[in-house]
Every structure is written in structure tokens, then in C-alpha cells.
Amino acid sequence: MAELSDRKKKILSSVIELYIKTGEPVGSKGLISYTGMTVSSATVRNEMNELDSLGFLEQPHTSAGRVPTQQGYRYYLDHLMKEKSIDDVTKRIIDAGISPAVGDPERLVERARDLMVDLTKYACISTAPIGEETLLRRIELVPVGPHTLMMVLLTSNGILKSRLCRLDEINIQLLEKFRNISDSFFIGKAVGDINLASLQTIAFSVGDDYFSILPLMAAVSELAGSTADSRMVLGGTSNLLSLKDYGNNAVSVLDFLNKKEPFSQVIKSSKGNLDVHIGTENRFKQLKDSSVIVSKYSVNGDTSGSISIVGPTRMNYETIIPSIRYLSDLVGELISQALDE
Amino acid sequence: MAELSDRKKKILSSVIELYIKTGEPVGSKGLISYTGMTVSSATVRNEMNELDSLGFLEQPHTSAGRVPTQQGYRYYLDHLMKEKSIDDVTKRIIDAGISPAVGDPERLVERARDLMVDLTKYACISTAPIGEETLLRRIELVPVGPHTLMMVLLTSNGILKSRLCRLDEINIQLLEKFRNISDSFFIGKAVGDINLASLQTIAFSVGDDYFSILPLMAAVSELAGSTADSRMVLGGTSNLLSLKDYGNNAVSVLDFLNKKEPFSQVIKSSKGNLDVHIGTENRFKQLKDSSVIVSKYSVNGDTSGSISIVGPTRMNYETIIPSIRYLSDLVGELISQALDE
DNA sequence: AATTAGCACTCGCACCTTCTGAGTGCTAAT
DNA sequence: ATTAGCACTCAGAAGGTGCGAGTGCTAATT
Numbered sequence A, B: 001m002a003e004l005s006d007r008k009k010k011i012l013s014s015v016i017e018l019y020i021k022t023g024e025p026v027g028s029k030g031l032i033s034y035t036g037m038t039v040s041s042a043t044v045r046n047e048m049n050e051l052d053s054l055g056f057l058e059q060p061h062t063s064a065g066r067v068p069t070q071q072g073y074r075y076y077l078d079h080l081m082k083e084k085s086i087d088d089v090t091k092r093i094i095d096a097g098i099s100p101a102v103g104d105p106e107r108l109v110e111r112a113r114d115l116m117v118d119l120t121k122y123a124c125i126s127t128a129p130i131g132e133e134t135l136l137r138r139i140e141l142v143p144v145g146p147h148t149l150m151m152v153l154l155t156s157n158g159i160l161k162s163r164l165c166r167l168d169e170i171n172i173q174l175l176e177k178f179r180n181i182s183d184s185f186f187i188g189k190a191v192g193d194i195n196l197a198s199l200q201t202i203a204f205s206v207g208d209d210y211f212s213i214l215p216l217m218a219a220v221s222e223l224a225g226s227t228a229d230s231r232m233v234l235g236g237t238s239n240l241l242s243l244k245d246y247g248n249n250a251v252s253v254l255d256f257l258n259k260k261e262p263f264s265q266v267i268k269s270s271k272g273n274l275d276v277h278i279g280t281e282n283r284f285k286q287l288k289d290s291s292v293i294v295s296k297y298s299v300n301g302d303t304s305g306s307i308s309i310v311g312p313t314r315m316n317y318e319t320i321i322p323s324i325r326y327l328s329d330l331v332g333e334l335i336s337q338a339l340d341e
Numbered sequence C: 001a002a003t004t005a006g007c008a009c010t011c012g013c014a015c016c017t018t019c020t021g022a023g024t025g026c027t028a029a030t
Numbered sequence D: 001a002t003t004a005g006c007a008c009t010c011a012g013a014a015g016g017t018g019c020g021a022g023t024g025c026t027a028a029t030t
Helices: A006-022 A028-035 A041-054 A070-080 A088-101 A105-120 A172-185 A196-206 A214-228 A237-242 A250-259 A261-268 A317-339 B006-022 B028-035 B041-054 B070-080 B088-101 B105-120 B172-185 B196-206 B214-228 B237-242 B250-259 B261-268 B317-339
Strands: A123-127 A136-143 A148-155 A160-166 A232-235 A274-278 A290-299 A302-312 B123-127 B136-143 B148-155 B160-166 B232-235 B274-278 B290-299 B302-312
Touching (some): A006 A041, A105 A123, A123 A250, A136 B136, A148 A214, A148 B148, A160 A214, A160 B148, A160 B160, A237 A250, A261 A302, A290 A317, B105 B123, B105 B232, B105 B317, B123 B250, B123 B261, B148 B214, B232 B261, B261 B290, B261 B302, B274 B317, B290 B317
Antiparallel strands (some): A123 A232, A123 A302, A290 A302, B123 B232
16 A cells, blocks of 8 residues: 555644544535645645545435545554643543552453443443463352352452352362362362363263262352353443444344453454454444453453453544553553562 | 222223234224224224323324323233133243252352343343341352462352452461451351451451461452452343333443443342332333343342342233243242252 | 535435315204 | 114325435536
């Protein structure tokens, strides 16, 4: 792709900025008064025309101003936008908002997501700090009644999951059996590897003992599973409904997000630490009018969870990107600290 | 209020049934062909006119058919609708859907809510089995690192809450102190009574020891709090968006539900086991076009949590009410069994 | 060669009018 | 008490009109 002239760059980025600000197609006259450029509207029109042919701008209809295309946004993000550092006010909001949640990793991430919802007024999705390499660190079993135990799982990333289990009878022998099985088959293993299939293998190699503690095994598998599918949590979805960018199409975006599974593919497909997927760059047609910003945070050096923002392609990238970057880094740091022994 | 003639009752309930079915205002001719009545449309019109004056029906505009008023629905529910028992297919769906979740009370309730979302295609809200009288039954503290403990709270209703806490230093003395404080101030107390205010009282009577385990106390209060505000969980909210009954007003209902706190008042204001609040019977103006069905389930005889349905006033009460009643009873029974020692 | 003034042209949008038909209330006859 | 008949109402669809923002093109200017 040939390099754009400086003036074209200036015009393209101004159109995008102004459009992001107003939501209205940008005309040649309006652009001049916005930028204070000293050329005539006709010149701007000629330039815009060429930006049209290059695929960076388009007109909603013949007699309207210009609107950035997806490719336009892409060029803007890659070449024109200078990433600023986060502004002070936002930084303070984040710092103040996050501090009460420090301590429990999962809560911290959820708090961070809610902060982002407040800041952006878009939908945000957080995933808990679980990576491929998240290990099951500990299983606690505490009897709380003649037939009831509480089971707590702890992962290497500080996620706790608990539930009650019932056994017909609780006695030392059974617990001992479970402890043995758990020590050899669960502790230190990746949570993703503990599932019904792996249980069968265990059943096979352990023999009859296995069946006496079947409810416990099922509980472990369920808890490990609920940890491993790195539960996405949504927030702020209803914000999308009032955005005029979406018109009546917000519903399909919401439905898409609520399904969760497809969106987790979007997150997975994100390779960098902070990626922006514009419109159809997301392979899902429900997101064709949306931009997704996926920002991953790292715990002790390993990328583990993520915070994502879903909004219209007409999104204020310039201020949102520094915020989410700052927030993700902060979350990573705080969790790392909390786990640091 | 004077008793309605049999024919008026017949007409009123038919109008409501037909309107619930089609969503279109019901005209005199249409009503006759629906019911197979053997009177002329003029007669029906006269009757409808009187039902208008009585406040049971209204016309969206002069030349349209009739639509039930809120009062009309109320009369229908109170006097006309015969509550059927749940139909077999629905019963089977519920039975099959609920069984995998048995074991953990909180999960069970959430599963029940999701089932109801599927069945009704409306928004449903569940609250965990927490009542006024829910007590803190047990607090477990397990060290998992030199500075980290996991804390697990168990309530008398089988709800578990867990989180990690950090202490600068963990030693037997501190844990012992906590154990003492917790035994005298927390165990056996209502979870709702454990809050920042009560912590201050404790601090006062315990003295310096208190501050060495401050993070633990804060964690208890946070966990107890998150238990006590009987966390409402929403499901199916986006279903409301596609309902033509709401037009563009679904958003305000969603916003209302998402705030959660006001809706918990709606639940609290519900005195019976199964109450229907139609339109403005809910004191919140955001619900003026909605009906809320609040169904409470009982655990071991105490009403504890609830499952609610929020949808348009034009709701198929006749089939939904038996379903939610059956489901609530089932949930209550299953939890009672699970806790039964 | 680049820029600009001028101008005819386009087209979405808001506004108005007209038309249609479902459904009504009323009156007079049964 | 019921009903046939009829004039009336009114929301919503369909079609027409004018406005104005913004364009592309051409010819003149720098």
C-alpha cells in the first residue's frame, strides 16, 4: 500500500476524530472548521474522494458527508493514532476503584471489569486468571454434617471454588481414600485436564474404592470444570442498547455475548497483549458493526486472564486504549503481588 | 364490586385469552369466531362497552378492538382463571433439567432459574436460599502459603462463600485469636448482622488483638455481606428486548433489573408464596408495563429464596403459574433433602 | 500542476395529504 | 333483550413535495 500524503493522513485522522466525537457523517466544510485547515472545501473534497477510492472513507449516501470504513479505522489505529498515556483523572478513578477489591483475584478482576463498564459505557467481559498452565493446588474437604462435606478447590492462580457434597456415610477411611486419589491424580495437574474422561481413567486404575467416593469425584470434576472454562463474566451489556450506532441491532450483539462460548473464541484468537478487532475482523457476523478490544493481563509473567470491551466501531480508541492498558497491567500486578509468597 | 354476569365473565376471560395469544386488540367479530358464541357482534359490543366502563377493558384508540386493562388482568387472575396443574411435558423438562444440579443449593437455584428462562422466554431472577434467619454456621481458615489463607464461610442454608486473605504473618497465635473472636461473635449469628457496624463493636470489646487480624475480619464481613444481600442473579434479560409488547421500553426494564436493589424490594413486598404483581401494582414506574411473578421456595419449612419472572403484562399466566409453582416446590424439596442430616 | 470558486445535481428526511379498513356506538326494528 | 344496519372514527400505509447539506465537475486562478 502506497504511503498516504501528509495531508491525506491529516484529513483521514480528523474525519475519524470528528466522526467519533459527533456520530454524524463529516462534510468538507465541517472538517475545515474543525481542523482550522487553510485550504478550501473543494480541495478537501478532492482529497476525500481519493480516500474514498482507497477504501478508507465512504458515504452513507451520495449527498452525505464521509464516514470511516473499517479499513479506515484500521489504518488510523496502525499508523495515525499516537497512543497517549492515560489521563490523570481516569487513572485516579481506576486506582480508587480497584483498591477495595485487592485480596481475592477473582473479585479483583470482576471489579476491574465493572470499572471499565463505568468508564466506557460499553459492554465489558472479564475472564478469570486461568491459563493453560493453571494447576490444581489444593483440595480441602471439611465435614459439616453427618452426610455432608464442603469441598474447596484452590488453583495456582488463587481461584477458589467450593461446593457441598453429600456422601451416604462419612468416615475416616473414605476421606483417606479420597486424599490418596486426589494426591496422585489431581494435585499439581492442570485444571483443564480434570474432566469426565480423565475420571474414567482413574476409576479404571483405582478400582472399587473409586465408587465409594463417586460423589466426591464428580464434585471435583465439576469444580475443576467450572474453573477451567475460565468463566467469562459480562457487564454493562445494556449500555449497548441505548447507543444509536447500533439502532436495533444491539440485540443480536447481546445475544451473541450471552452465548459466551463464541466470544471466548474471539478472546482466544487474540494473540497480542492488547488487540483491537474491528468489525468483520471478528469472524462472527454478529460483531460486524462492533469493535472488540481484548486486553490480557499477566500474573507472574504468564498471560492468564483478559478484560475485553465490546462497543460500536465508532469507539473512542484514543482514550479507551490507554485506560484498558493501564487497568490490565494494574490487575496483573496486584494479583501477582497477592500470590507472591 | 358487583358480581359480573356469567356472560361478561366469559367475554372478559376470552378477550384476555385471545389477546394473550395474539397480541392484537380483540374485536367483537373476532371474539365470536374465537369462542363460538351464538350471539351477535352487536351484543358482544354492548357487553364490551360495559366492561370498558367497569375498567376491565380499554381501547388503544377509538376504532380498535379491546385490550385488557391492568384491572382486567387482576380480575381474571383472581376470579376467572382456573389454575391448572402443570402439564406433563413441562414437568418432564423441569425434572430432567434440574436433576444434574442437585447437590449444591446455590447451583440448584441457578439451574432452576435458567430452566424458567428457557420455558418462559422472559427474564427470571433467582435469589439464593437466604432468609432473615440464616445463620453463619462455620468459618474455615486454611493456610495455603506463608502469607495467604483461604477462608470459607458456610451458612445454615448450605451456602458457601470463599476468598483468599493475606496476612503479613501467619502464626498459630493469630489463628487462635481469630478462632476465639469468630466463635464468640460470628458463629451462630445471622449473616445479615455481620457488617461494618458490628465489626466496630467487636473491635471495641476485643482491643488490640483485633487489629492484628484486621484483614480476616474484613474478609468475614465481606463474605457475610455478599451472602446476606441474598444475591439476585438475572437470566434471560435479553429475551425482553425482542418482545413487541415493550417496543423500545424494554431497555428501561433492563436497566431497572440490572440495578438489582430496587427489584429486591419487589421481592420483599411479596407476602405470599406465589404472588403476581401486575403493572403499576409494582410501585416502580419502570415496571408499569410488566408483570412480576414472585414465587418463593421453602427450605425445611422456612421460606428462604425466590424465583421471579418478569415479563410483559400480556403474559401467559395460565401456563406459567403452574410451572413456576411446581419448580419452586421442587427446588425447596431438593434443598431440604440435601441439608437434611 | 495544484488549488479554488461556482454551480448543477443528488438524495435522505421531514412533512403533508390521501386513502383504506377494521372496528366502533347508536338507532330502530324484531 | 337482542340484532341488523349504518354513519363515524382513526391509526397506519402509501404517495407526493420541498428543503438543505453535501457532493462532483468544470473552468478559472495561482
